[in-house]
């Protein structure tokens with residue numbers, strides 16, 4: 147709970163309206179008033195301002211009903227840009243994204259034997275590269291998604307496992323030494339969950355989970371419409387929950403972690419389909435246990451499968467759905483939809499735009 | 511998330527925040543303004559109004575004040591300004607109580623169910639509420655909190671289908687009780703209610719992220735995150751007892767394998783040991799059973815920590831009766847295994863096991879804090 151005053155409330159309402167138009171477009175002013183509980187007058191004022199600033203545009207109705215033509219709203223494409231970065235274990239992706247989540251100017255370079263300094267340099271170069279290629283006036287900020295664990299509040303990359311010599315890197319501060327834009331840093335799982343919320347199949351859902359499976363396994367949780375953040379940003383680590391109390395010791399210090407059994411090899415995507423199918427089958431048996439844990443604790447109405455497993459997303463979703471049915475609590479009373487993400491392997495990239503959308507206060 | 515903010519909501523929100531802050535610590539007006547990032551003028555409008563409403567009073571810091579300068583004037587919560595009613599249902603009966611804002615009981619009673627019919631029992635509860643309504647001014651009594659075994663739909667105030675609780679299945683308790691006694695009723699599951707009681711009156715008064723873990727016949731959990739109860743939309747979830755700690759383990763009635771509850775619930779850990787209660791294990795100081803139980807619970811608690819990232823785990827239920835040894839063992843184990851870098855406290859419940867107070871805490875959270 148935070149204290150509120152007129153300017154904060156105004157800003158919050160404006161951000162809320164932008165998000166709702168994004169998630170529910172095309173949507174009318176009347177519907178916005180209904181969803182927010184704000185007066186029609188307040189909505190009209192906010193929308194006029196957003197239209198004037200070219201963030202929102204009107205669109206005619208598509209229906210064929212009689213009477214006055216209804217006017218709907220949507221977010222304008224290419225009106226503003228975020229600079230996006232996705233720091234994976236072996237690659238650094240850089241790109242620009244508009245408010246609608248469209249991605250442009252995508253590039254990637256490989257990472258290897260990085261130190262805090264070398265990674266910082268590569269990140270700064272990447273930002274510069276994107277900045278050169280879009281209208282600087284329209285840049286609203288920089289969104290960085292990175293493998294965890296991170297301290298999002300302080301903008302620090304803490305100690306991702308197997309990540310060369312990179313640890314305790316205050317990346318946000320480093321970027322802000324050179325750029326005046328606001329910068330947001332979030333782990334790739336949380337960002338992917340937000341990607342689903344703003345741009346994907348989670349737009350109309352309030353409680354769902356993004357489950358990312360690569361050589362690591364993690365989850366991002368959307369609860370009551372918001373990203374679940376936890377005490378210090380160490381939440382959603384489903385890969386490090388125990389599924390075998392008598393199992394192997396994990397490098398994290400815990401025993402029998404899900405990740406030890408269900409993670410995919412780093413080269414999964416480049417394997418032959420037959421080999422992938424075998425790995426997938428085995429992985430899903432264990433993943434089901436982790437999935438049931440998530441369902442029994444968070445009660446999501448859907449789980450989106452992503453990261454490398456998204457390559458075989460349809461198949462994985464089908465296998466997992468079969469495995470879990472009847473095994474989570476109250477299976478008869480509630481359905482939990484398992485689906486592949488619509489972004490294939492790109493969730494963390496779309497996520498870079500989504501975290502900006504989620505955090506930034508700077509409309510217009 | 512979908513709600514916009516208007517002036518009225520802003521004021522309610524800010525007043526709640528003030529009550530929450532002064533509940534935890536010493537705050538002068540200046541401190542409050544700074545903490546809440548409001549101007550002194552805005553804050554004064556709020557505190558003046560709350561003074562008039564009788565919710566707060568001002569008090570000079572005591573002789574022992576050690577800061578620099580003049581002794582500050584603190585804003586205090588006037589505990590006797592308002593009251594709430596709490597009703598906590600168990601499988602065998604229910605507890606009722608009338609409490610002030612400080613959680614002090616004006617009345618507290620235990621009752622047996624009067625029949626096998628939910629409506630009859632609701633009628634009996636409404637009569638008790640009528641009695642309580644005569645004790646304090648009606649305008650000082652905004653509502654009732656009810657705590658029940660889950661699952662439930664907190665939005666409609668309906669009990670769903672908790673095991674061994676058939677009489678109450680699909681009962682729209684909030685609506686029915688509210689219709690009879692004319693007060694708003696908020697329904698919450700007992701583990702969440704216990705967690706909130708710990709937040710207001712127990713061992714988590716200054717904490718924002720913690721879990722209450724009840725270990726009895728079953729294992730339940732309630733979570734407070736960012737200062738508020740963690741709720742899922744459909745009322746399921748928070749079922750720590752049914753997460754698997756062994757994929758090849760014992761079958762559970764829920765359909766899963768190796769559920770924590772099948773190992774660490776009190777009847778399970780006692781099986782074949784000859785002990786009849788956890789207390790007997792403690793009295794005997796049976797190290798190996800205590801360690802085994804600690805290992806099972808740690809396993810589940812690490813999962814909880816790695817998923818929810820909490821600062822404290824409060825142990826409640828029969829496991830918390832008698833001695834904090836198991837909490838110490840669990841603390842050591844989970845701090846070595848959890849991903850987060852910050853230390854996690856593991857402590858025994860302090861708010862006690864009073865279900866009526868837990869239920870009342872839900873009403874306090876709804877109407878004041």
Ligand SMILES: [Zn+2]
Pocket residue numbers: 385386387396397398399400403405
């Ligand atoms: Zn691990």
Ligand SMILES: [Zn+2]
Pocket residue numbers: 751752753762763764765766769771
């Ligand atoms: Zn179970």
